[in-house]
Amino acid sequence: MKNEKLKTEKKIYGKELILDLDDCDPKIIRSRRKILEYSNKLCQLIKVKKYGKPICKRFALHSPQAAGYSLVQLIETSSITVHFSELWNRAFINIFSCKLFDHKIAIDFTKKFFKAKKIKTRILIR
Amino acid sequence: MRKKTKRSIKWIPSIKASKIKYAGIHLLAEFWHGKNIENPKELERVLVRGAKKAKNIPLKVFIHKFSPQGITGVVLLAESHIALHSWPEINYLAIDIFTCGEKTMPHRTLEYLKKRFQPKKIEIKEIKRGIIK
Numbered sequence: 001m002k003n004e005k006l007k008t009e010k011k012i013y014g015k016e017l018i019l020d021l022d023d024c025d026p027k028i029i030r031s032r033r034k035i036l037e038y039s040n041k042l043c044q045l046i047k048v049k050k051y052g053k054p055i056c057k058r059f060a061l062h063s064p065q066a067a068g069y070s071l072v073q074l075i076e077t078s079s080i081t082v083h084f085s086e087l088w089n090r091a092f093i094n095i096f097s098c099k100l101f102d103h104k105i106a107i108d109f110t111k112k113f114f115k116a117k118k119i120k121t122r123i124l125i126r
Numbered sequence: 127m128r129k130k131t132k133r134s135i136k137w138i139p140s141i142k143a144s145k146i147k148y149a150g151i152h153l154l155a156e157f158w159h160g161k162n163i164e165n166p167k168e169l170e171r172v173l174v175r176g177a178k179k180a181k182n183i184p185l186k187v188f189i190h191k192f193s194p195q196g197i198t199g200v201v202l203l204a205e206s207h208i209a210l211h212s213w214p215e216i217n218y219l220a221i222d223i224f225t226c227g228e229k230t231m232p233h234r235t236l237e238y239l240k241k242r243f244q245p246k247k248i249e250i251k252e253i254k255r256g257i258i259k
């Protein structure tokens with residue numbers, strides 16, 4: 001029984017890609033249209049199915065550091081979340097999917113789309 | 127700061143204790159063999175309460191129940207998001223708590239989630255995101 005449990009726990013149940021982007025194009029991260037376009041294109045490129053419509057709103061206006069758009073797109077294999085800081089022109093992106101995806105495609109596309117000068121990537125197998 | 131113990135939590139000094147400032151803290155937790163991970167309404171309640179425990183402002187909750195099983199729940203916060211992904215068939219819950227701002231306390235949310243789900247095994251990673259120049 002114990003061995004069975006351990007075997008189960010050693011399986012891979014998903015991959016999480018964490019991207020922190022610096023010095024993004026200020027116009028792009030302030031455009032709801034462009035942010036939605038990013039989400040749509042990303043889902044196509046990494047071949048994940050969207051579930052429902054995304055929410056994309058400008059939040060946290062009380063805090064200059066956190067103010068900016070946030071996007072949540074549920075996908076059939078988990079979720080994509082994106083947060084922007086307009087003060088610093090930064091983006092904080094999480095792509096979690098239990099269907100394995102090509103993270104290199106996601107990284108390249110994201111960097112180019114937001115015209116980020118710097119990108120920090122982390123990949124977690126969960 | 128709590129010392130690392132075998133198969134348990136590594137608490138990294140908090141943002142306040144460190145000289146470097148970050149935009150936010152991201153906690154990634156794996157809960158194994160917990161309770162109540164199959165009920166979408168319960169997950170929704172837990173997401174909202176968990177957010178409030180850490181002084182976050184919940185803005186919108188998304189819940190999706192997969193067929194035949196499994197749930198994804200995301201609460202969008204004024205300070206980022208909390209996400210839960212459950213695999214009831216293997217008794218596994220993947221948790222993301224990402225919060226920004228100096229007033230939020232993501233570890234409080236984590237403690238609350240531990241109490242609610244009572245997992246027998248936990249793995250936690252803490253990532254600091256966005257160095258403030």
